[in-house]
Amino acid sequence: MLSCYEVTRLVSALQEQALPWNKKIALRFHLFQCSACHNFSLQLPFLRKSMHGYRDRLDDLIEKHEPEA
Amino acid sequence: MINPAITLRVIKRSRALRPFKARLDQFIAQRWLTLQKLLAVKRVSSTLQQSKQLFNALHKSLLGFLSHHNSIFPMTLKSVFSSESNKSKAYAQSVDPKELNVLRNEMVKFATMQLGDKDQAEDAVQEALLAALKNSAAYEGRASLKTWVFAILKNKITDMVRKRYRERLVSTQLGDTELDEQADMTDLFNSAGMWEPDERPASWGNPIQSLDDKQFWQIFELCLDGLPSQQAKAFMMREYIGLETIEICQEMTINSNNLHVLLHRSRLRLRECLENRWFRKEASTC
Numbered sequence: 082m083l084s085c086y087e088v089t090r091l092v093s094a095l096q097e098q099a100l101p102w103n104k105k106i107a108l109r110f111h112l113f114q115c116s117a118c119h120n121f122s123l124q125l126p127f128l129r130k131s132m133h134g135y136r137d138r139l140d141d142l143i144e145k146h147e148p149e150a
Numbered sequence: 151m152i153n154p155a156i157t158l159r160v161i162k163r164s165r166a167l168r169p170f171k172a173r174l175d176q177f178i179a180q181r182w183l184t185l186q187k188l189l190a191v192k193r194v195s196s197t198l199q200q201s202k203q204l205f206n207a208l209h210k211s212l213l214g215f216l217s218h219h220n221s222i223f224p225m226t227l228k229s230v231f232s233s234e235s236n237k238s239k240a241y242a243q244s245v246d247p248k249e250l251n252v253l254r255n256e257m258v259k260f261a262t263m264q265l266g267d268k269d270q271a272e273d274a275v276q277e278a279l280l281a282a283l284k285n286s287a288a289y290e291g292r293a294s295l296k297t298w299v300f301a302i303l304k305n306k307i308t309d310m311v312r313k314r315y316r317e318r319l320v321s322t323q324l325g326d327t328e329l330d331e332q333a334d335m336t337d338l339f340n341s342a343g344m345w346e347p348d349e350r351p352a353s354w355g356n357p358i359q360s361l362d363d364k365q366f367w368q369i370f371e372l373c374l375d376g377l378p379s380q381q382a383k384a385f386m387m388r389e390y391i392g393l394e395t396i397e398i399c400q401e402m403t404i405n406s407n408n409l410h411v412l413l414h415r416s417r418l419r420l421r422e423c424l425e426n427r428w429f430r431k432e433a434s435t436c
Contacts, residue, residue: 084343086335093414097388097395117350124421127357132389134361135370 083111088118096125253296254279257303264307274310278303338418351421354429366428373423381416388413 088111091104112119261271282299338349360366377385387398399409
């Protein structure tokens with residue numbers, strides 16, 4: 082059985098790489114039962130999305146500081 | 151690869167931006183911490199050199215003041231401006247005290263925002279005013295008084311933040327504790343690896359809506375700033391610049407296991423911060 086800590090590690094690793102099938106199944110099984118880890122697994126993709134949004138916002142800010150040609 | 155790293159873009163455009171120096175200056179002061187983190191992940195040393203030059207050039211005219219760096223003058227504004235020096239007397243007389251008070255309050259507000267510490271902010275303002283006084287010969291005309299004093303203040307703040315950042319870098323060099331897998335996580339998980347009851351991630355509902363909220367971004371930035379430097383470095387390289395893990399490992403000279411630990415940790419911290427400061431609050435007010 083995976084602990085919640087191990088599950089969060091796997092979920093984080095999933096953002097970088099694919100997992101072997103046996104780990105994938107163990108992960109699925111845990112996420113099905115544990116709402117906290119399930120929420121966590123939904124939040125990481127959102128973090129990535131907001132990071133992209135953050136980058137776009139900063140780019141816009143710089144854009145605005147460009148002199149009017 | 152490293153394309154739209156923000157500093158690089160600022161640097162590239164700096165020449166064209168020269169007429170807008172004041173605004174650029176303000177922008178950089180506001181974004182200083184973020185820029186610093188990005189600077190830390192710059193891999194090409196020549197661009198690093200360039201960016202350093204840019205920051206130096208922005209404050210070049212005021213660098214002389216740096217020599218007074220460590221001295222703190224515990225004087226009130228009043229005593230500064232009633233000092234014996236003829237020069238300062240002349241200067242003080244040419245400026246309306248009310249106007250000065252307003253200016254000073256603005257400066258303290260500005261510095262507090264940047265430094266996040268009222269005492270340090272007061273110090274910075276005090277030193278900036280004193281420096282302004284000392285070099286009052288260089289001051290030409292009232293119209294630019296605010297700009298001029300603020301330029302000195304920004305320089306002072308930049309210097310303080312830089313120093314603080316350097317200290318943080320030294321103190322958080324990849325140590326055993328930061329790579330030790332279990333360390334530092336005891337507040338989130340119990341010894342069996344289960345979530346502590348009050349740390350269990352809650353549902354964020356439909357978080358995409360938050361991306362349109364200005365306040366959300368302030369919190370987001372705050373949370374990013376709160377990450378320890380090595381975690382922030384790894385996280386920014388991965389999620390902001392979008393580097394692959396191999397590239398980050400090379401850049402930070404760590405192995406992939408270390409990197410996964412850093413990324414895992416930064417994600418745990420970031421989501422914790424967002425939940426506590428944003429999502430939980432949002433839920434409680436509705």
